[in-house]
Amino acid sequence: MNVYLDNAATTPLDPLVLDAMMPYMTEHFGNPSSTHAFGRKTKNAIEISRKKVADYLNAEPSEIIFTSGGTEADNMALRCGVMDLGVKRIITSCIEHHAVGHTAEHLRDHFNIQVEYVKLNQDGHVNVQHLEELLSNDSLKTMVSLMHGNNEIGNLISLEAISNLCKKYKAYFHSDTVQTMGHYRFDMKAIDIDFVTCAAHKFHGPKGVGFLYINKNTPIEYMMSGGSQERGHRGGTENLYGIVGLAKAMEIAHDHMEEHQVSIQGLKTYMKEQLQEMIPSIIINGEENSERSLYTVLSVCFPLSERSSMFLFNLDINGVCVSGGSACTAGSNVGSHVLAALPNSQNCQPVRFSFGRFTTKEEIDYALDKVREMVAIPV
Ligand SMILES: Cc1ncc(COP(=O)(O)O)c(C=O)c1O
Known part of the structure; x- marks a missing residue:
């Protein structure tokens, strides 16, 4: 998939x-x-x-x-x-x-x-x-x-x-x-x-x-x-x-704006809650209140481990395409200037999941399964 x-x-x-x-x-x-x-x-x-x-x-x-x-x-x-x-x-x-x-x-x-x-x-x-x-x-x-x-x-x-x-x-x-x-x-x-x-x-x-x-x-x-x-x-x-x-x-x-807003926000909230349940120490980057946060973007920081530097690569080879920051920084060694400005988002592995109106719950579940498998592997 x-x-x-x-x-x-x-x-x-x-x-x-x-x-x-x-x-x-x-x-x-x-x-x-x-x-x-x-x-x-x-x-x-x-x-x-x-x-x-x-x-x-x-x-x-x-x-x-x-x-x-x-x-x-x-x-x-x-x-x-x-x-x-x-x-x-x-x-x-x-x-x-x-x-x-x-x-x-x-x-x-x-x-x-x-x-x-x-x-x-x-x-x-x-x-x-x-x-x-x-x-x-x-x-x-x-x-x-x-x-x-x-x-x-x-x-x-x-x-x-x-x-x-x-x-x-x-x-x-x-x-x-x-x-x-x-x-x-x-x-x-x-x-x-x-x-x-x-x-x-x-x-x-x-x-x-x-x-x-x-x-x-x-x-x-x-x-x-x-x-x-x-x-x-x-x-x-x-x-x-x-x-x-x-x-x-x-x-x-x-x-179809309101319809898309509700369904995409639903997927974002679902993914956020599932990740928080899976990894209680996960950090949500930026604002959590949906009134003041884009419903298309969920940026999180996974706790650092020996494997975390390979996190994006492993998601990619398992068919899940996400970004480490923005597209402009993902392909280079330069860290995100945005995350660098956030005091709570240091020393961790940032991942941005972002959704569109073609995103399905099955896809989110698949991505969550892959994250779960990666988190479960003993170091
Ligand atoms: C907030 C923001 N501004 C500007 C741009 C640049 O847009 P474009 O790539 O269409 O020139 C982007 C694209 O990533 C963006 O996210």
């Missing part, structure tokens, strides 16, 4: 999404910038997709800029903040995805931007009091960049609370919503936020496509110069079938 429990890294493409994309890989191939019938057909498909995505977010179509995914959208928000909005200071956290963390460091090292890190509480949540102290302390034009759902430990922030603080201190607010878009409902008219980001492959859409939501009152220009695609914000012939697939994946996600 092969069990895929790494849905925070990427999710399988929904066959219905592929069906929606196929005509745009075959007969509808026109360049959307061409003014003839072939071009009008594909341009229309992009604009219908944009309208669909905007409707799900209660946003305006002009506020959605399609990109190559989450990394590009995060880069665009931070870099355009500096270039076009005059941002001189970025407040972020040390548990952001590298798409934000490394971009902030680059802007600090090459553009003299002040980068400050908000303190975290023991459970990995942003210390909101410290954020307010930082915001009240300086008169530099500031952007706050804090992720909505953490890809490694699943902690969720309150977008509303952070947005209210940013508003109070006149700071721009960007949130990396790559792990939550397609999994939670967003209402961009209810929350005052300048930028949010999306990658379609995190909710059963295609890889290499996403978007940046840019609030219409936040006047940025472009990160990619070239043609006038994406209303001049991003030059380059559009990823037509990717965009069509993204919109279809959004539609499916939104049509």
Whole structure:
């Protein structure tokens, strides 16, 4: 049996999404910038997709800029903040995805931007009091960049609370919503936020496509110069079938969202309880309260033993695919910068199980059996 429990890294493409994309890989191939019938057909498909995505977010179509995914959208928000909005200071956290963390460091090292890190509480949540102290302390034009759902430990922030603080201190607010878009409902008219980001492959859409939501009152220009695609914000012939697939994946996600939330949360809770029963000293990384934790991510730390360094490898050869941290760190020797920031998650073997709507209870039971076998082997 092969069990895929790494849905925070990427999710399988929904066959219905592929069906929606196929005509745009075959007969509808026109360049959307061409003014003839072939071009009008594909341009229309992009604009219908944009309208669909905007409707799900209660946003305006002009506020959605399609990109190559989450990394590009995060880069665009931070870099355009500096270039076009005059941002001189970025407040972020040390548990952001590298798409934000490394971009902030680059802007600090090459553009003299002040980068400050908000303190975290023991459970990995942003210390909101410290954020307010930082915001009240300086008169530099500031952007706050804090992720909505953490890809490694699943902690969720309150977008509303952070947005209210940013508003109070006149700071721009960007949130990396790559792990939550397609999994939670967003209402961009209810929350005052300048930028949010999306990658379609995190909710059963295609890889290499996403978007940046840019609030219409936040006047940025472009990160990619070239043609006038994406209303001049991003030059380059559009990823037509990717965009069509993204919109279809959004539609499916939104049509069944509450149903998926309940069933996936049920699997997460079941796995957590079974692991705790099996290994009482297991540590749950990050937030445990389901109101403040992604229902798709369960990050745990197994107690160290002589075997634990082989834990992921053994799961893999037994057909269970999980991650040691995030996909970006799993293939390298660099430890997780997120777990390093959590005081309770040191000196143990971290494993991230992450679930999607194609995950079944049988698969969870199979994975639990494999963990049980590994834990039972005498050292
Ligand atoms: C929180 C977060 N932000 C950004 C990204 C980058 O997205 P992409 O790989 O689509 O560029 C990821 C992907 O793992 C992510 O989990």
